[in-house]
């Protein structure tokens with residue numbers, strides 16, 4: 001019993017030292033001891049184990065305060081690799097990522113048929129392709145992280161319901177662990193994207209709490225509290241796409257309800273709004289470039305028209321932004337989190353869209369709450385889900401050790 005406890009403490013200390021080196025990079029043994037409050041001898045012993053494991057490397061010397069210059073340590077970014085997958089709705093993509101989130105290999109496949117088996121097969125094809133035949137180029141691989149749309153039970157690795165992929169109660173984590181003999185971490189895509197933005201794009205010293213809202217085909221949020229993903233009791237915290245924001249009974253949502261945020265503020269909703277506007281009688285009162293594309297309007301066409309100042313595109317994009325602003329006002333009134341990051345396809349409408357969101361958000365909540373809150377567009381573009389799941393895997397430090 002005593003032995004087990006000692007082993008646990010040793011592992012905890014080792015993970016703490018590794019975490020400190022991860023977060024601070026170019027840090028001396030003395031500085032690690034100061035930050036972690038471990039003794040210098042303990043830190044030296046752990047660092048020597050980490051050097052043996054090749055997880056950490058010496059990267060030069062720091063400035064001396066008298067005496068010998070301290071040797072600085074950093075994570076050996078290419079000492080371990082992870083696979084990250086983004087099972088987005090119309091395209092699956094995957095990458096091999098090193099410990100610093102650099103993408104070393106990338107593959108993507110369009111999703112045409114949306115049935116359970118085809119989606120599962122495409123997932124495996126992507127992993128097979130990344131690992132490659134024979135000995136993998138990037139090794140050792142220590143785990144697979146997956147961001148999937150829909151309702152996810154992360155603890156058990158089960159996709160409870162991903163309507164578009166026809167996955168219901170699919171034990172994806174277990175299936176892939178058995179096939180690849182690697183630990184698998186499964187997360188909702190918005191939650192994964194939030195983790196990616198938090199770890200790789202945000203200034204960690206500035207915010208420990210953050211909400212990342214993905215506004216694309218659907219809408220969802222990832223909530224980070226004190227540096228951790230908040231999943232809620234049922235795993236679906238942040239499903240803001242289905243908050244009802246209008247009493248308009250004509251707007252039916254794929255969830256079965258009417259008037260959901262997704263039916264007004266998502267990329268899909270925007271395309272539908274444009275189609276309805278160009279087909280209606282009497283016609284839209286101002287000339288619009290979208291009219292000649294009736295029946296085949298895409299988000300890209302709206303983006304182009306919007307950039308050219310097209311009246312219809314301007315009207316519907318800003319209206320979508322205003323509805324999103326109402327939902328964000330609810331979110332900040334509930335959570336009082338000061339930092340909101342917007343990502344996803346709709347972010348292509350940039351500053352004017354953001355301004356519409358901010359304006360309504362300010363009107364729909366207490367002035368002080370809105371003033372304290374910064375809303376901005378994210379940095380990672382298309383890789384946030386892949387980077388987020390990889391970061392989450394990498395922060396499970398125990399996975400990174402070859403010798404236990």
Ligand SMILES: [Zn+2]
Pocket residue numbers: 241242253254255256257260262
């Ligand atoms: Zn809905």
